[in-house]
Amino acid sequence: MSTSSHEIFGSPCWVSLLARDLESSQRFYAGVLGWDFRPTHLGGGIMVAFRDGAPVAGIGALAGSTGAPVLWTPYFAVEDADVTAARVLERGATMAVGPVAFGTGRIALAADPAGAVFGFWQGEVVPDWSVGRGSAPAWLELRTRDAFAAAIFYGEVLDWAGSRPGCCAVSYEHAHVVLRHGRDTVARISGGALEQAPDPEVRPRWHVHFRVPDLEAVVEAALRLGGRIASAVQTSTTSRSVVLADPEGALFTVVTPQD
Template sequence: MAVRLEGTPCWADATFDDVEAAKTFYGDVLGRTFGASSKSGGHLQAYADGKAVAAVVPTVPGQEGPSQWCLYLAVRDAAATAVRIGDNGGEPLMEPMRVGDFGTMRPARGPGGAVFGLWRAGIHEGFGATAVPGAYCWAEVFTRNPEKTDVFFSTVFSCRSKRLEGETDLRIHGLGERPVPGRMKMTEGFPPEVPPYVDVCFTVRDCDEAVTLATERGGILRFGPMDTPFVRFAALGDPQGANFSVIGITTTTGETPGTTDVARGARQDRHTARP
């Protein structure tokens, strides 16, 4: 597997009180299969066409609560990156934690309030596939402090940054030709109790079918499905509270999902859709 540039999205997981229910939900909606790993502290890896694409994790007893997807960014040294995060207005949230031989993780919060993870790879380098059904394809940092967030990502991870034209305040970050999470400003359409967050988007073959499957299985439709010049997408919540989005690949008319241009049309008016 090619070495990922520092700051590149490389993994996603979510903690669930009911892991079996999460496996059933995401297996049905995203077409994933699951396998356990005795070396990963209870993590159950999710697979798309045999490739590792995410994980579901059992909640630590006493820390039960709403689930949330976490996006991890590749780093060479979690401790050194944490120093840069702190120096640029962010906050490391715990000490680096080794996950068996898989690698080292560390959660952090940016100055705009959104939480993400750092991942220093061991034997597990991250996504085995992206932009295929069931796999990660895109992410956006939703924040009420866009200027601080833009400077933070550009400085900590040496990203280039470009604002896209349109009514929404959307900025794309990239490392060379590789997209890293975009940034969307949270407007008055967001209730004040909704905290900043990283929206993780997964690929599906058919957006409408995924929405139907999700709602039939207890999920919540937040927004969509919506057509854009590039993709058809929808924002969802799973039965245990984790928000995520799906991007269909059968209705694309522009570039394929997973490129920076996915966001060009796919996020118009979406900022009003969250609870």
Template sequence: MTEIYHGSPCWYELTTPDPLADGRFYAAVLGWDLVDAGVPGFDYHIAKAGAAMVAGLSRPMAAGVPTHWLIYFAVSDCDATAAAIVADGGTQIVAPMDIPGTGRFAILTDPQGAAFGILRPLDGDGSGLDPTKPGHGCWNELMTSDPVAGFAFYSKHFGWEPGEAVSLDATNVYQLVRRAGADIGGMMDLPMPSMPPTWLAYFNSPSIDAAMAAITGNGGAIVHGPMQVPGGAWIVQAIDPQGGYFALSGPR
């Protein structure tokens, strides 16, 4: 049985060498509060926007892992979905395992190499995420070497549908992704051929200008933007002080 939440973005997780320092940075940029998850022997912190848990921050589990954001998608069956993804050309990074009180997760890549997580939550979609609220994840963007193959892959495993296809230039198209009748993200060609395929997490900001000032004032850097996108919102892409690549969307 495919649960109603299958394929929905359900969690955002930052792997960073200094969760507390990065927590202070995102508190300044997005108003998050950081609390220890209380997992014995594991340095994991929960970012909260008001009462809602919106993201996790943890140290790398192995040496040499760079700072990065990982997007998780909810699935009906973690083991079956992971096996199907591997059989379809994906790679398993972390095999399915349980998180007490949360659910069962795995970390994988798609055939082009972009990493993502899957989670079989214990209760509903388990997240409380609302893309319309400040501080919550609001958009999920895949930059990949083959957007057409990428869309076919995720559509097959997550049930996504195509939204509007927006022409960026004479050869490049930004393909919107829809789930349950709502746009949840987009897919596009890599901006630079040397860039590895990756998912980029966007967070809702009530003021792009204030957020940009907080980013540069707290040790981060602006990579791209601000740029207005269809629908009237403004986006900005940035790097946090530990090297994590993230983006914001909101008004100016």
């Protein structure tokens, strides 16, 4: 049964990467994360990554010789792409693409006031894809200078913390803004302790966290295939994670449960 974006509005509904060399990117992520790729009905420039037969993410080819950065981008479900785009502009942020017709729906790319890139989607969403479950990413994280300001922006643009069915709930926990859809934690916003001044050294961006069974094996594969390590290994009581960069510089995080 298909689900429409208006039923899960405000929630992440997909993640994708626009790469300069689509074939090279497929080889990298297949070797590092064990994905296989299948074409879509949208043409050869867009592939869907699968793991164990379930969709994980999309990878597309950047058009022409654009100087746009290569990065992983989350997409959020919205009821009306035009209304969302107007909210983005009203709040001093930037619309980069669209909204435009795309497949069975409408898609847009934007940058929040601090410069972090995100997308939104109106239309049918990928069935059984939900952050934190199955093959989908473990979670999404916005690392920004001012978490409180970011929470207000996304809350107003994506209608978080509303009272209508399907909406997300927002809470503040241990200096993070946490977004939940039902019982699932789907995203968080990190910017230092809320009572502290924003960190001018932080370059705001959304980070996608992918689950892996063996952190060291994934890091070794990434280095062998031309990637690099972009952070120290972070250890918590429940997991270990590290930020990697693919050969084109796109950052992503891999996380494995703590023994």
